[in-house]
Amino acid sequence: MKRFSTLLLTATVTISTLLITSCENTHVSGSMSYGVGYGAGYPMYYGNGYHSHSSIVVVKPRRNNRSRPSHGQPRPARAKRR
Amino acid sequence: MKGFNKYLLLLLLPLFLTSNGSLAAQSESSAQEIIQNQHGKLVWADLYTGDVNASLKFYQKTFGWTVKAFAKGSTKYHILYDNGQAIAGVLARDSKRNKTDNALWVGSIDTDNVTSRIELSAKNNGTIILAPHEFKLYGKRAVLADPQGAIIALLELDLTNKNHQKMSTKWDWAQLFSTNTKKAATFYQDAFDYTIEPLNTNKDSFFLIQSESVQASIVNLPESFEQRDRWVNFIEVNNITAVLSKATTYGATIIYHAKDKGVAILSDPNGAFLGLTEQESE
Numbered sequence: 001m002k003r004f005s006t007l008l009l010t011a012t013v014t015i016s017t018l019l020i021t022s023c024e025n026t027h028v029s030g031s032m033s034y035g036v037g038y039g040a041g042y043p044m045y046y047g048n049g050y051h052s053h054s055s056i057v058v059v060k061p062r063r064n065n066r067s068r069p070s071h072g073q074p075r076p077a078r079a080k081r082r
Numbered sequence: 083m084k085g086f087n088k089y090l091l092l093l094l095l096p097l098f099l100t101s102n103g104s105l106a107a108q109s110e111s112s113a114q115e116i117i118q119n120q121h122g123k124l125v126w127a128d129l130y131t132g133d134v135n136a137s138l139k140f141y142q143k144t145f146g147w148t149v150k151a152f153a154k155g156s157t158k159y160h161i162l163y164d165n166g167q168a169i170a171g172v173l174a175r176d177s178k179r180n181k182t183d184n185a186l187w188v189g190s191i192d193t194d195n196v197t198s199r200i201e202l203s204a205k206n207n208g209t210i211i212l213a214p215h216e217f218k219l220y221g222k223r224a225v226l227a228d229p230q231g232a233i234i235a236l237l238e239l240d241l242t243n244k245n246h247q248k249m250s251t252k253w254d255w256a257q258l259f260s261t262n263t264k265k266a267a268t269f270y271q272d273a274f275d276y277t278i279e280p281l282n283t284n285k286d287s288f289f290l291i292q293s294e295s296v297q298a299s300i301v302n303l304p305e306s307f308e309q310r311d312r313w314v315n316f317i318e319v320n321n322i323t324a325v326l327s328k329a330t331t332y333g334a335t336i337i338y339h340a341k342d343k344g345v346a347i348l349s350d351p352n353g354a355f356l357g358l359t360e361q362e363s364e
Binding site: 055056057058059060061062063064066067068069 | 254255257277279281287289291294295296297299301302304305306316337338340343345347357359362
């Protein structure tokens, strides 16, 4: 009985392996793409609460570009006071 | 020989004392230099929230910050720590006091003299929300609303209080979204002593310059938002994408994310806006 079980198990593994590998495509063709899976086009990344505001502008110079050793810029026109 | 050693020590004692004294003076003057070099810069921020526990949980889980409570009862003040460095304060506020938000981040700008700046702000139509008061941990502080309603705090660091040296330097940037950028720029120029640098030919966006460095920006408030001026304070993180992922898991909303620029703005679960900037490689 034990011998039969071992034989059955071996046969199952062998047949399964043959079936699986026969479906494998070893020939690589076409283009490969790696989806990043996040960003504006992927709202699921942000969950239900993603509300992108494309009109937002953030102006932030890099840290090494913030130096203004001699700033003689003119003042903007003053807004009229009430 | 023993006697000789005694005399030698006595002779060296004044030398030791003077060198120690000069070292102390040197470190004090360098601290003063650092503080002077950051006038006009965002150095601290406090979160005013209608739900302290929920806010604390969100920032602890998202950023890995730790928390410590000071005082008790209604005056309880929490400090959030990033790797042992104090990074922000959290206070309870009655959300009914604010018409729209349950929570609000109020950034503190380092200044030379809180009292005189507040007086100038009032003269230039600013509204004083909290008059100059001793902020025991770091120095003197005041909170005001500019003429168009944006709330901002001023902080005058106390040189004799060494606690400010344990403050995190991760507050990186501040940007004002304004309904009238020119009017706002003029206010911050007159009251806070910034120099203005227009960013475009329309002259409707500005850099605010102080201590020989660009410290903040003013841009138009998009129409899709409630038309009320507001400052957004930006904190530096190692990996914006990872932080945003965690933030949304814990209930935040992403308002803006420019992956190419390494900048984002989120709205935390209580509605407070917080900006993120990605750490720049040297």
